[in-house]
Amino acid sequence: MDMFEPVTIDTKRLRLRPLQQEDASIFFEVWSDPEAMRYFSFLPMQNMEQAHARVVEKLQSLGDGNSMICVIELLDTKEVLGDCTLFGGVAHSQRAEIGFCLRRRYWGNGYMAEAADALIEHGFNHAGLRRIEADVDPRNLSSIQLLERLGFKREGYLRERWMIGGEALDTVLYGLLRSDRYQV
Numbered sequence: 001m002d003m004f005e006p007v008t009i010d011t012k013r014l015r016l017r018p019l020q021q022e023d024a025s026i027f028f029e030v031w032s033d034p035e036a037m038r039y040f041s042f043l044p045m046q047n048m049e050q051a052h053a054r055v056v057e058k059l060q061s062l063g064d065g066n067s068m069i070c071v072i073e074l075l076d077t078k079e080v081l082g083d084c085t086l087f088g089g090v091a092h093s094q095r096a097e098i099g100f101c102l103r104r105r106y107w108g109n110g111y112m113a114e115a116a117d118a119l120i121e122h123g124f125n126h127a128g129l130r131r132i133e134a135d136v137d138p139r140n141l142s143s144i145q146l147l148e149r150l151g152f153k154r155e156g157y158l159r160e161r162w163m164i165g166g167e168a169l170d171t172v173l174y175g176l177l178r179s180d181r182y183q184v
Protein backbone atom coordinates (compact mmCIF):
# COMPACT_ATOMS: atom_id res chain seq x y z
CA MET A 1 0.00 0.00 0.00
CA ASP A 2 1.21 3.53 -0.79
CA MET A 3 2.43 5.53 2.19
CA PHE A 4 1.55 8.85 0.58
CA GLU A 5 -1.30 10.04 -1.64
CA PRO A 6 -1.24 13.39 -3.46
CA VAL A 7 -3.08 16.02 -1.39
CA THR A 8 -3.74 19.74 -1.25
CA ILE A 9 -3.24 21.43 2.12
CA ASP A 10 -4.09 25.07 2.89
CA THR A 11 -2.45 27.08 5.67
CA LYS A 12 -2.95 30.71 6.70
CA ARG A 13 -0.98 32.12 3.73
CA LEU A 14 -0.13 29.11 1.59
CA ARG A 15 -1.41 26.22 -0.49
CA LEU A 16 0.59 22.99 -0.71
CA ARG A 17 -0.37 21.08 -3.85
CA PRO A 18 1.04 18.21 -5.95
CA LEU A 19 3.92 18.82 -8.36
CA GLN A 20 3.10 19.25 -12.08
CA GLN A 21 5.36 19.09 -15.13
CA GLU A 22 4.63 22.82 -15.81
CA ASP A 23 6.35 23.73 -12.52
CA ALA A 24 9.77 22.95 -14.07
CA SER A 25 10.40 26.49 -15.34
CA ILE A 26 9.87 28.05 -11.89
CA PHE A 27 11.98 25.36 -10.22
CA PHE A 28 14.76 26.07 -12.70
CA GLU A 29 15.11 29.44 -10.94
CA VAL A 30 15.85 27.61 -7.66
CA TRP A 31 17.89 24.73 -9.06
CA SER A 32 20.15 27.06 -11.07
CA ASP A 33 20.71 29.48 -8.16
CA PRO A 34 24.18 28.78 -6.68
CA GLU A 35 23.14 30.37 -3.35
CA ALA A 36 20.02 28.20 -2.96
CA MET A 37 21.90 25.08 -4.18
CA ARG A 38 24.95 25.66 -1.98
CA TYR A 39 24.16 22.79 0.36
CA PHE A 40 22.21 20.55 -2.01
CA SER A 41 23.18 17.05 -3.09
CA PHE A 42 23.55 18.17 -6.73
CA LEU A 43 25.33 21.06 -8.45
CA PRO A 44 23.39 24.12 -9.77
CA MET A 45 21.69 23.45 -13.12
CA GLN A 46 22.92 25.09 -16.33
CA ASN A 47 19.82 24.86 -18.51
CA MET A 48 16.05 24.47 -18.47
CA GLU A 49 16.16 20.96 -19.99
CA GLN A 50 17.82 19.73 -16.79
CA ALA A 51 14.92 21.14 -14.76
CA HIS A 52 12.34 19.47 -17.04
CA ALA A 53 14.21 16.16 -16.76
CA ARG A 54 14.37 16.45 -12.97
CA VAL A 55 10.62 17.08 -12.73
CA VAL A 56 9.99 14.05 -14.99
CA GLU A 57 12.17 11.96 -12.65
CA LYS A 58 10.41 13.32 -9.56
CA LEU A 59 6.95 12.63 -11.02
CA GLN A 60 8.02 9.08 -11.93
CA SER A 61 9.43 8.52 -8.45
CA LEU A 62 5.99 9.27 -6.98
CA GLY A 63 4.83 5.97 -8.48
CA ASP A 64 6.44 3.98 -5.66
CA GLY A 65 4.20 5.74 -3.11
CA ASN A 66 7.16 6.46 -0.81
CA SER A 67 7.32 10.19 -1.36
CA MET A 68 5.09 13.22 -1.43
CA ILE A 69 6.20 16.37 -3.22
CA CYS A 70 4.34 19.54 -2.29
CA VAL A 71 4.67 22.67 -4.37
CA ILE A 72 4.17 25.73 -2.17
CA GLU A 73 1.99 28.51 -3.58
CA LEU A 74 0.84 31.81 -2.12
CA LEU A 75 -2.88 31.40 -1.44
CA ASP A 76 -3.67 34.92 -2.69
CA THR A 77 -1.74 35.06 -5.96
CA LYS A 78 -0.96 31.37 -6.68
CA GLU A 79 2.69 32.34 -7.14
CA VAL A 80 4.98 29.33 -6.66
CA LEU A 81 7.46 29.83 -3.79
CA GLY A 82 9.24 26.46 -3.68
CA ASP A 83 8.66 22.94 -2.46
CA CYS A 84 8.49 20.89 0.69
CA THR A 85 8.77 17.13 0.36
CA LEU A 86 8.54 13.92 2.30
CA PHE A 87 10.65 11.22 0.64
CA GLY A 88 12.49 7.97 1.29
CA GLY A 89 9.48 6.64 3.20
CA VAL A 90 9.91 3.27 4.90
CA ALA A 91 6.41 2.00 5.65
CA HIS A 92 7.21 -0.71 8.21
CA SER A 93 9.30 1.75 10.23
CA GLN A 94 6.73 4.54 9.78
CA ARG A 95 9.42 7.04 8.87
CA ALA A 96 10.34 9.40 6.04
CA GLU A 97 12.80 12.20 5.34
CA ILE A 98 11.90 15.88 4.86
CA GLY A 99 13.44 18.27 2.33
CA PHE A 100 12.64 21.85 1.38
CA CYS A 101 13.66 24.71 -0.85
CA LEU A 102 12.36 28.25 -1.43
CA ARG A 103 13.03 30.72 -4.23
CA ARG A 104 15.54 33.14 -2.75
CA ARG A 105 13.30 36.21 -3.02
CA TYR A 106 10.89 34.55 -0.54
CA TRP A 107 13.40 33.74 2.20
CA GLY A 108 12.89 35.47 5.56
CA ASN A 109 9.08 35.51 5.66
CA GLY A 110 8.40 32.36 7.66
CA TYR A 111 6.90 30.66 4.59
CA MET A 112 8.86 27.43 4.90
CA ALA A 113 8.17 27.21 8.63
CA GLU A 114 4.44 27.46 7.83
CA ALA A 115 4.58 24.94 4.96
CA ALA A 116 6.79 22.39 6.72
CA ASP A 117 4.67 22.58 9.85
CA ALA A 118 1.58 21.68 7.80
CA LEU A 119 3.37 18.86 5.97
CA ILE A 120 4.67 17.42 9.24
CA GLU A 121 1.18 17.57 10.71
CA HIS A 122 -0.09 15.70 7.67
CA GLY A 123 2.70 13.13 7.90
CA PHE A 124 2.03 12.36 11.55
CA ASN A 125 -1.75 12.55 11.58
CA HIS A 126 -2.79 11.35 8.13
CA ALA A 127 0.09 9.38 6.59
CA GLY A 128 0.90 7.24 9.62
CA LEU A 129 4.41 8.53 10.23
CA ARG A 130 6.05 8.10 13.62
CA ARG A 131 9.40 9.67 12.75
CA ILE A 132 10.60 12.32 10.28
CA GLU A 133 14.29 12.92 9.67
CA ALA A 134 16.44 15.51 7.93
CA ASP A 135 19.95 15.22 6.54
CA VAL A 136 21.57 18.68 6.52
CA ASP A 137 24.96 20.15 5.72
CA PRO A 138 26.33 21.43 9.07
CA ARG A 139 27.05 24.83 7.45
CA ASN A 140 23.42 25.23 6.31
CA LEU A 141 22.41 27.44 9.23
CA SER A 142 19.05 28.65 7.86
CA SER A 143 17.90 25.03 7.41
CA ILE A 144 19.20 24.06 10.85
CA GLN A 145 17.42 27.04 12.42
CA LEU A 146 14.20 26.08 10.62
CA LEU A 147 14.41 22.43 11.76
CA GLU A 148 15.10 23.42 15.36
CA ARG A 149 12.17 25.89 15.31
CA LEU A 150 9.99 23.01 14.06
CA GLY A 151 11.09 20.92 17.05
CA PHE A 152 13.63 18.62 15.37
CA LYS A 153 16.40 17.31 17.60
CA ARG A 154 20.02 16.98 16.52
CA GLU A 155 20.76 13.26 16.65
CA GLY A 156 24.07 12.68 14.98
CA TYR A 157 27.02 13.85 12.95
CA LEU A 158 28.02 11.75 9.94
CA ARG A 159 31.45 12.52 8.50
CA GLU A 160 32.04 12.70 4.73
CA ARG A 161 28.61 11.24 3.96
CA TRP A 162 28.27 12.93 0.54
CA MET A 163 30.62 13.39 -2.41
CA ILE A 164 29.47 16.48 -4.32
CA GLY A 165 31.48 18.30 -6.97
CA GLY A 166 34.58 16.36 -5.89
CA GLU A 167 34.19 17.39 -2.24
CA ALA A 168 33.48 14.98 0.64
CA LEU A 169 30.82 16.61 2.82
CA ASP A 170 29.59 15.98 6.34
CA THR A 171 25.94 15.67 7.43
CA VAL A 172 24.06 16.55 10.58
CA LEU A 173 21.12 14.25 11.13
CA TYR A 174 17.97 15.71 12.72
CA GLY A 175 14.91 13.76 13.85
CA LEU A 176 11.37 14.54 14.99
CA LEU A 177 9.09 11.96 16.57
CA ARG A 178 5.33 12.09 16.61
CA SER A 179 5.58 11.84 20.40
CA ASP A 180 7.77 15.01 20.45
CA ARG A 181 4.76 16.92 19.07
CA TYR A 182 1.71 15.10 20.39
CA GLN A 183 1.00 13.42 23.71
CA VAL A 184 -0.59 10.33 22.13
Ligand SMILES: CC(C)(COP(=O)(O)OP(=O)(O)OC[C@H]1O[C@@H](n2cnc3c(N)ncnc32)[C@H](O)[C@@H]1OP(=O)(O)O)[C@@H](O)C(=O)NCCC(=O)NCCS
Residues within 6 Å of the ligand: 035, 036, 037, 039, 040, 099, 100, 101, 102, 103, 106, 107, 108, 109, 110, 111, 112, 113, 114, 135, 136, 137, 140, 142, 143, 146
Ligand atom coordinates in the same frame (compact mmCIF):
# COMPACT_ATOMS: atom_id res chain seq x y z
C1 LIG B 1 16.06 26.57 4.17
C2 LIG B 1 15.16 27.68 3.69
C3 LIG B 1 13.87 27.12 3.11
C4 LIG B 1 14.82 28.58 4.89
O1 LIG B 1 14.07 29.71 4.45
P1 LIG B 1 13.59 30.81 5.50
O2 LIG B 1 12.77 31.78 4.80
O3 LIG B 1 14.80 31.30 6.26
O4 LIG B 1 12.77 29.92 6.51
P2 LIG B 1 11.50 30.23 7.37
O5 LIG B 1 10.27 30.02 6.58
O6 LIG B 1 11.66 29.42 8.61
O7 LIG B 1 11.61 31.77 7.73
C5 LIG B 1 12.33 32.16 8.86
C6 LIG B 1 12.71 33.61 8.74
O8 LIG B 1 11.56 34.39 8.40
C7 LIG B 1 11.36 35.41 9.42
N1 LIG B 1 9.90 35.66 9.47
C8 LIG B 1 9.32 36.76 8.92
N2 LIG B 1 7.98 36.66 9.06
C9 LIG B 1 7.73 35.50 9.70
C10 LIG B 1 6.53 34.86 10.11
N3 LIG B 1 5.32 35.40 9.88
N4 LIG B 1 6.62 33.65 10.74
C11 LIG B 1 7.83 33.08 10.98
N5 LIG B 1 9.02 33.67 10.59
C12 LIG B 1 8.96 34.86 9.96
C13 LIG B 1 12.00 34.81 10.64
O9 LIG B 1 12.35 35.81 11.58
C14 LIG B 1 13.22 34.15 10.04
O10 LIG B 1 14.18 35.13 9.71
P3 LIG B 1 15.72 34.96 10.17
O11 LIG B 1 16.23 33.76 9.40
O12 LIG B 1 16.34 36.25 9.75
O13 LIG B 1 15.68 34.70 11.64
C15 LIG B 1 15.88 28.57 2.62
O14 LIG B 1 17.03 29.12 3.20
C16 LIG B 1 16.27 27.78 1.39
O15 LIG B 1 15.45 27.52 0.50
N6 LIG B 1 17.54 27.40 1.32
C17 LIG B 1 18.07 26.68 0.18
C18 LIG B 1 17.63 25.25 0.10
C19 LIG B 1 18.19 24.39 1.19
O16 LIG B 1 19.32 24.55 1.62
N7 LIG B 1 17.35 23.43 1.59
C20 LIG B 1 17.71 22.47 2.59
C21 LIG B 1 18.44 21.32 2.06
S1 LIG B 1 18.49 20.12 3.36
